[in-house]
């Protein structure tokens with residue numbers, strides 16, 4: 001169930017994205033090819049990206065369709081519907097956000113290691129999406145709801161460590177959805 005079906009290592013000529021923290025172009029290509037014509041697509045922490053029908057980012061200078069706190073958005077009726085894909089490239093902590101110098105200079109509220117917030121995302125995913133694409137190592141936990149389909153290890157130029165793109169696909173509906 002939790003076995004990775006495929007892994008791919010991409011390194012050498014991978015450029016960083018438009019700003020530190022943006023999707024590298026190669027990651028954008030992988031994502032757009034994979035989601036293809038599937039709809040609807042929700043993109044959380046979407047930054048400058050234009051991937052996804054509904055994009056959520058707290059930064060007013062972002063290309064989000066909803067410039068709000070993702071955790072507030074996830075409480076809204078608009079978020080609570082079936083998604084084919086949910087994409088996420090979240091922030092990790094205030095300090096890291098500052099170092100990465102995102103446009104607008106916004107910093108997240110502490111996210112990685114904030115179990116309450118991580119659980120909000122996990123619970124949402126378990127109920128509402130068929131597939132997840134998540135960039136970087138820290139990843140929501142799931143109880144037998146998703147199987148890990150593929151992992152890409154991407155070494156970009158610059159100071160990032162190896163970046164990790166993970167694809168999880170639904171294998172079971174949580175019981176409350178059938179109730």
Ligand SMILES: C[S@@+](CC[C@H](N)C(=O)[O-])C[C@H]1O[C@@H](n2cnc3c(N)ncnc32)[C@H](O)[C@@H]1O
Nearest residue numbers: 022023045047048049057058059069070089108
């Ligand atoms: C690593 S960047 C994502 C970059 C994106 N992949 C791109 O290609 O531009 C993380 C994003 O999370 C956003 N963010 C941080 N905290 C947030 C929150 N609580 N709600 C919504 N967006 C948030 C930041 O504004 C930032 O754009």
